[in-house]
Amino acid sequence: MSRPSRRRGRNVADSNEIVVVGGGAAGMMAALTAAELGADVRLLERNPKVGRKIYITGKGRCNLTNDCSPAQVLENVPRNPKFLMSAVTRFPPEQVKAYFRALGVPLKTERGNRVFPESDKAADIVDALFLALRRSRVAITEDRAVSLFTDETGAVTGVQGEHGRYPAGAVVLATGGASYPGTGSTGDGYAMAEAVGHTILPPKPSLVPLEAVGEDCKAMQGLSLRNVAIKVRDDRKKTVYAEQGELLFTHFGLSGPLILSASAHMRDFGKRQYHVLIDLKPALDEEKLDQRLLRDFGESPNRALHNVLEGLLPRLMIPVMVKRSGIPGDTPVNAVTRGQRRALLELLKGFRVDIAGPRPIAEAIVTSGGVKVSEVDPHTMASKKAPGLFLAGELLDVDAYTGGFNLQIAWSTGRAAGAGAAQFLQDGEGANGHGF
Numbered sequence: 210m211s212r213p214s215r216r217r218g219r220n221v222a223d224s225n226e227i228v229v230v231g232g233g234a235a236g237m238m239a240a241l242t243a244a245e246l247g248a249d250v251r252l253l254e255r256n257p258k259v260g261r262k263i264y265i266t267g268k269g270r271c272n273l274t275n276d277c278s279p280a281q282v283l284e285n286v287p288r289n290p291k292f293l294m295s296a297v298t299r300f301p302p303e304q305v306k307a308y309f310r311a312l313g314v315p316l317k318t319e320r321g322n323r324v325f326p327e328s329d330k331a332a333d334i335v336d337a338l339f340l341a342l343r344r345s346r347v348a349i350t351e352d353r354a355v356s357l358f359t360d361e362t363g364a365v366t367g368v369q370g371e372h373g374r375y376p377a378g379a380v381v382l383a384t385g386g387a388s389y390p391g392t393g394s395t396g397d398g399y400a401m402a403e404a405v406g407h408t409i410l411p412p413k414p415s416l417v418p419l420e421a422v423g424e425d426c427k428a429m430q431g432l433s434l435r436n437v438a439i440k441v442r443d444d445r446k447k448t449v450y451a452e453q454g455e456l457l458f459t460h461f462g463l464s465g466p467l468i469l470s471a472s473a474h475m476r477d478f479g480k481r482q483y484h485v486l487i488d489l490k491p492a493l494d495e496e497k498l499d500q501r502l503l504r505d506f507g508e509s510p511n512r513a514l515h516n517v518l519e520g521l522l523p524r525l526m527i528p529v530m531v532k533r534s535g536i537p538g539d540t541p542v543n544a545v546t547r548g549q550r551r552a553l554l555e556l557l558k559g560f561r562v563d564i565a566g567p568r569p570i571a572e573a574i575v576t577s578g579g580v581k582v583s584e585v586d587p588h589t590m591a592s593k594k595a596p597g598l599f600l601a602g603e604l605l606d607v608d609a610y611t612g613g614f615n616l617q618i619a620w621s622t623g624r625a626a627g628a629g630a631a632q633f634l635q636d637g638e639g640a641n642g643h644g645f
């Protein structure tokens with residue numbers, strides 16, 4: 210483990226306070242951990258209230274972690290899982306659950322090991338953290354950090370806010386990514402980290418709706434399909450994702466849980482073209498689906514195709530399907546040829562949507578990219594570029610699939626950063642030589 214060199218030449222006026230920038234999941238956990246270890250902690254949050262993003266997680270229910278082993282957490286992290294091994298092993302889902310239960314939040318586990326508050330209220334998680342911060346005497350200051358200040362050795366010695374200057378013995382930067390900027394996460398931390406020597410991998414959207422080529426999705430906007438199966442293929446015909454679930458057609462393309470999850474596997478938008486193949490009838494193999502078509506056609510041989518399809522498809526899909534099949538919609542089904550029926554069947558088993566790209570980062574559930582992790586100590590989250598700086602949460606170049614893994618990353622890295630910062634001060638006996 211490499212630790213940056215200790216600060217030198219600091220004067221007694223310097224602060225022993227740990228200043229945590231960002232009152233999100235990672236920042237609150239870092240602040241609480243450092244306070245638990247006896248440090249004086251100040252939490253800088255630009256919003257009047259902490260945890261604004263947490264309120265909207267899990268559709269307002271907060272899927273706070275996934276009830277699984279550390280190894281399984283890492284399997285759900287497509288980017289830099291090894292970096293997270295230490296932090297997640299030391300503060301795994303089991304301990305996250307115990308932590309929140311100890312704060313008085315009863316939890317429950319649902320499908321896919323997703324953990325939620327029993328109340329189904331994300332607000333309970335925020336309230337529990339806020340009360341714990343108060344109990345731990347963490348000073349919460351409403352201000353927006355604009356830069357870090359450093360001493361002549363390059364060590365971080367405080368934070369400059371819009372309304373004040375906050376000298377610090379150590380700083381934890383936990384400003385989140387650039388997704389859902391209305392929650393306060395506008396990507397401020399990237400510039401602050403870059404200014405003290407960090408490399409920023411370009412922030413990109415992940416867990417994000419997808420824009421489609423053409424107008425077909427728009428024609429079906431508002432239509433939600435449950436229990437469909439999708440395959441996402443790239444232009445090398447490689448299947449990068451296959452899963453069953455729910456998707457939504459929108460005015461721009463595709464959204465819904467299945468699509469958000471799929472998007473996290475489409476990691477090369479710049480280089481590759483992707484398309485989604487939707488199996489509209491995953492419960493029926495081709496043979497059974499053909500029998501079903503024959504049966505439906507046989508039951509009313511003189512009815513027009515577009516009417517007969519109503520038994521098989523949602524109404525909004527029919528004009529698009531008929532157009533794509535190339536069969537005039539008013540064709541009586543007894544006049545549909547075997548080849549035409551085959552074309553219809555192929556459409557039902559593989560409705561293709563070509564993807565133009567992801568929606569903007571502001572609409573993404575998480576931001577991929579961020580502070581390069583090789584410049585951060587994985588055990589303590591200490592910056593290898595600027596002594597006295599610690600980094601946590603979505604600001605780092607890590608992101609995960611859905612299921613509670615992104616918050617788990619925030620809790621684990623926040624805990625490591627809080628402990629790292631407290632240890633840093635203790636090792637140096639604090640800036641003024643008294644420790645804390």
Ligand SMILES: Cc1cc2nc3c(=O)[nH]c(=O)nc-3n(C[C@H](O)[C@H](O)[C@H](O)COP(=O)(O)OP(=O)(O)OC[C@H]3O[C@@H](n4cnc5c(N)ncnc54)[C@H](O)[C@@H]3O)c2cc1C
Nearest residue numbers: 231233234235255266267272354385393602603613615616
């Ligand atoms: C709609 C939605 C639903 C989600 N649902 C889930 C879910 O159910 N489960 C899951 O695991 N993950 C979920 N996520 C992802 C998860 O919320 C994030 O990965 C996680 O909150 C990241 O935590 P963080 O502390 O790193 O950043 P954030 O939660 O973004 O917190 C950063 C904080 O820093 C503050 N800040 C930013 N800049 C400054 C500044 N300059 N000065 C002071 N303060 C600043 C912000 O106001 C914010 O409070 C969801 C995300 C979204 C958008």
